[in-house]
Amino acid sequence: MSLMLNDLTKFSDIVIQCHDNPDADALASAYALQWYFAQKGIEARIIYGGAQEISKCNLVLMTMCLGIDAKHIKKKLPKTPELLVTVDCQYGEGNVTHFNAKNVAVIDHHQVRRVLPELSEVRSNYGSCSTLLYELLKAEGYDINVHPENPDSKEPTRLATVLYYGLMTDTDGFATINHPADKDLRDYANYSEAEYNLLRNSNISEEELGIAADALKTVYYSGDGNYAVINAKPCDPNLLGLISDMLLEVNNLNTCLVYCIFDDYVKYSVRSCVKEVRANELAGFLSEGVGGGGGHLVKAGGRMEKDLLAQKKCSYNKKSIFRYLTERLDNYFAETTVIYAGDYLEDVSVMKKYRKKDVEVGYVLSTKIAANGERLQVRTLEGDVDITVSNDIYILFGVEGEPYPVKVDKFKKSYKLSRKEYQYPGKANPSILNYSNSKILDVKGRIKTCIAKGGQGIYARQLTSRVKIFPKWDQNHYYLGTPGDYLAVRADDPYDLYIIAKDIFPQTYEEI
Numbered sequence: 425m426s427l428m429l430n431d432l433t434k435f436s437d438i439v440i441q442c443h444d445n446p447d448a449d450a451l452a453s454a455y456a457l458q459w460y461f462a463q464k465g466i467e468a469r470i471i472y473g474g475a476q477e478i479s480k481c482n483l484v485l486m487t488m489c490l491g492i493d494a495k496h497i498k499k500k501l502p503k504t505p506e507l508l509v510t511v512d513c514q515y516g517e518g519n520v521t522h523f524n525a526k527n528v529a530v531i532d533h534h535q536v537r538r539v540l541p542e543l544s545e546v547r548s549n550y551g552s553c554s555t556l557l558y559e560l561l562k563a564e565g566y567d568i569n570v571h572p573e574n575p576d577s578k579e580p581t582r583l584a585t586v587l588y589y590g591l592m593t594d595t596d597g598f599a600t601i602n603h604p605a606d607k608d609l610r611d612y613a614n615y616s617e618a619e620y621n622l623l624r625n626s627n628i629s630e631e632e633l634g635i636a637a638d639a640l641k642t643v644y645y646s647g648d649g650n651y652a653v654i655n656a657k658p659c660d661p662n663l664l665g666l667i668s669d670m671l672l673e674v675n676n677l678n679t680c681l682v683y684c685i686f687d688d689y690v691k692y693s694v695r696s697c698v699k700e701v702r703a704n705e706l707a708g709f710l711s712e713g714v715g716g717g718g719g720h721l722v723k724a725g726g727r728m729e730k731d732l733l734a735q736k737k738c739s740y741n742k743k744s745i746f747r748y749l750t751e752r753l754d755n756y757f758a759e760t761t762v763i764y765a766g767d768y769l770e771d772v773s774v775m776k777k778y779r780k781k782d783v784e785v786g787y788v789l790s791t792k793i794a795a796n797g798e799r800l801q802v803r804t805l806e807g808d809v810d811i812t813v814s815n816d817i818y819i820l821f822g823v824e825g826e827p828y829p830v831k832v833d834k835f836k837k838s839y840k841l842s843r844k845e846y847q848y849p850g851k852a853n854p855s856i857l858n859y860s861n862s863k864i865l866d867v868k869g870r871i872k873t874c875i876a877k878g879g880q881g882i883y884a885r886q887l888t889s890r891v892k893i894f895p896k897w898d899q900n901h902y903y904l905g906t907p908g909d910y911l912a913v914r915a916d917d918p919y920d921l922y923i924i925a926k927d928i929f930p931q932t933y934e935e936i
């Protein structure tokens with residue numbers, strides 16, 4: 425799965441679809457793709473579905489003043505297009521209204537959540553889809569700063585302005601940028617300052633300013649100082665985000681929630697500025713069983729459905745919803761233990777001792793799969809961990825193929841090598857991302873077999889509440905354990921604590 429824009433030009437009847445309630449990044453990406461097709465003499469239409477027509481002022485401005493012609497389709501497309509390309513979203517997702525198409529392509533920068541069509545390009549660690557369009561255009565030899573009809577002109581281009589604005593809005597005003605491609609677009613785009621400033625300062629309407637002002641007067645601060653909550657009047661999700669951004673600025677406040685109640689659902693926005701609370705994890709926790717939530721480390725959001733709240737005996741009124749959310753937040757903070765490995769000792773005298781079964785697992789030395797010094801993101805079962813490739817770091821693959829980074833001394837102490845050929849248990853490669861090229865590494869063929877030595881064993885106990893462990897090798901990201909998972913302490917190093925997932929533990933360990 426990967427595509428060049430060129431692959432799409434064999435079609436002539438093309439529709440570009442933004443997600444429902446399009447945001448600036450979706451519109452910008454659609455515009456850039458339409459621009460590309462126009463260079464190839466193909467007229468593509470931009471559409472979006474969903475209940476609502478674009479109403480946010482900056483987006484209206486984008487469509488009116490910058491001439492982005494996006495059609496709101498209320499029912500069906502008049503005719504089935506040969507090709508439908510979703511931008512800033514994936515075909516089949518909940519917020520992407522279904523339209524029939526003979527062929528489908530996906531261009532997106534969110535997490536991959538479903539089987540993608542053959543024609544797909546998803547770069548999940550890009551800050552915006554605009555960045556991806558910039559990269560795809562570059563790959564076709566197009567310079568976003570050049571006017572095709574007047575290559576000598578140094579005037580800013582509309583394309584550069586739109587992409588720059590799309591990136592800005594999706595990265596919290598460039599604050600959350602970390603991918604090099606995002607930085608490239610930010611630094612390279614020759615955007616029109618006049619148009620950009622107008623867009624940037626047309627974020628909310630007078631009415632929305634009023635909603636925000638009213639909302640800010642009704643802050644509830646939790647007694648223990650852990651969080652603050654605001655119930656705003658029904659408003660655009662972007663405004664929710666804006667209110668929560670402002671709320672988080674309060675000193676001594678590290679986590680906050682802003683929500684509004686619609687007829688059938690509650691929409692909320694979560695912010696956190698401390699490493700002990702991942703906003704996306706908290707957003708998911710709040711809606712567990714009643715909806716869904718997610719996002720990024722600092723900014724996240726979600727929704728809770730009215731009918732599912734009813735099943736949890738939460739009446740659908742202001743008071744009950746407020747109580748539901750604050751109880752959930754109180755639980756989250758009260759029942760979560762944060763452990764910083766290195767300065768924490770668990771009382772192992774009350775824990776049972778286990779040894780590793782003679783299970784065969786896989787290993788690879790990190791320098792065999794990437795260049796020395798490169799940064800990798802290893803997606804373990806308990807969270808993403810960043811490592812720097814070196815001869816010191818091995819990656820282990822557990823019984824279900826799940827990757828774990830491990831230091832050389834620990835590896836040599838705990839595992840013996842085997843000549844047996846390794847069979848990776850999963851279908852796709854484990855998720856190990858190389859930051860330098862944003863690609864998932866192809867490691868399956870390079871993994872060798874090793875056998876866990878019983879070693880000194882571990883002490884373990886099953887968790888009854890949430891635990892977050894900052895391991896010794898990554899002080900910025902925690903491993904999350906939820907009830908049922910196991911907290912393990914190495915018998916020969918009481919400072920080495922980690923989490924073992926509940927399904928993995930019985931397969932890998934036996935009591936001694």
Ligand SMILES: [Mn+2]
Nearest residue numbers: 449512553594
């Ligand atoms: Mn986006």
